[in-house]
Amino acid sequence: MASIVIDGLVKTYHDARGNQTRVLDGIDLTIEGEQFVSIVGPSGSGKSTLLNIVAGIEPHSGGSVALRGDDPAGPKAHVGYVFQDPRLLPWRTVMQNLGFVQRERSGWEARARHYLDLVGLAHVGDRYPSQLSGGQQQRIGIARAFAVEPDVLLMDEPFSHLDAMTSRNLREHLERIWLESRRTVMFVTHDVTEAVQLSDRIVVLAPGGRIHETIEVDLPRPRRASDPDVALMQAEVLARFETLEAAAA
Ligand SMILES: Nc1ncnc2c1ncn2[C@@H]1O[C@H](COP(=O)(O)OP(=O)(O)O)[C@@H](O)[C@H]1O
Numbered sequence: 001m002a003s004i005v006i007d008g009l010v011k012t013y014h015d016a017r018g019n020q021t022r023v024l025d026g027i028d029l030t031i032e033g034e035q036f037v038s039i040v041g042p043s044g045s046g047k048s049t050l051l052n053i054v055a056g057i058e059p060h061s062g063g064s065v066a067l068r069g070d071d072p073a074g075p076k077a078h079v080g081y082v083f084q085d086p087r088l089l090p091w092r093t094v095m096q097n098l099g100f101v102q103r104e105r106s107g108w109e110a111r112a113r114h115y116l117d118l119v120g121l122a123h124v125g126d127r128y129p130s131q132l133s134g135g136q137q138q139r140i141g142i143a144r145a146f147a148v149e150p151d152v153l154l155m156d157e158p159f160s161h162l163d164a165m166t167s168r169n170l171r172e173h174l175e176r177i178w179l180e181s182r183r184t185v186m187f188v189t190h191d192v193t194e195a196v197q198l199s200d201r202i203v204v205l206a207p208g209g210r211i212h213e214t215i216e217v218d219l220p221r222p223r224r225a226s227d228p229d230v231a232l233m234q235a236e237v238l239a240r241f242e243t244l245e246a247a248a249a
């Protein structure tokens with residue numbers, strides 16, 4: 001399984017007048033294979049920028065990012081990405097949407113059905129995205145990302161457009177699919193309670209793009225928001241995070 005090794009990462013944007021803004025300021029972070037790590041931080045602290053650099057969508061200004069497989073001489077780690085909105089192709093059925101992205105043609109149908117089943121949507125394969133709710137569409141987006149079987153999965157606030165009940169339901173689906181098919185996951189969210197429920201580790205970014213603190217979440221899985229241990233840790237981490245947000249405001 002692939003690990004993500006980020007070393008002294010710096011990102012600077014230049015505006016039209018030549019002014020520089022540093023949005024990531026020396027990020028050191030290693031995510032081991034099959035770990036689920038969340039990045040939380042106030043709005044503008046550089047979470048999406050960090051994820052986009054790891055995805056290779058955005059260039060960086062200094063330091064390094066390496067995606068390493070088990071075999072350093074082997075093929076490059078394959079990266080999957082789940083966006084805020086599911087970005088399904090409206091003119092294709094659910095199954096066609098899942099088939100379209102497959103790297104490996106052989107057996108794709110069985111694989112697609114397997115992951116659809118894991119998000120509880122085995123019965124909608126022949127429907128079009130417009131025939132599904134927003135929450136169902138995002139579940140399809142998650143099934144699609146897993147069905148490609150990437151080494152590394154990057155998610156940028158995938159549930160933030162959904163109402164509270166739907167997003168709670170989706171977390172459970174995401175945890176289930178991840179427990180069944182472990183991937184190295186980097187998950188960006190501004191929702192601390194979500195991070196506690198899903199992650200092995202939470203990395204808190206402070207404004208200015210530095211790591212404020214790293215929190216290990218050593219709770220048994222599967223986790224439910226109703227578990228007392230989960231609720232307690234959510235409250236603790238939320239209190240710490242609110243202090244950081246207040247300082248940033
Ligand atoms: N293309 C860009 N050009 C200039 N500044 C940018 C650009 N993209 C993001 N930024 C700035 O970088 C900072 C971090 O943005 P972002 O990574 O989107 O934060 P987050 O995802 O934590 O809300 C913000 O201050 C934002 O305005």
Ligand SMILES: [Mg+2]
Binds near residue numbers: 047048049
């Ligand atoms: Mg963002």
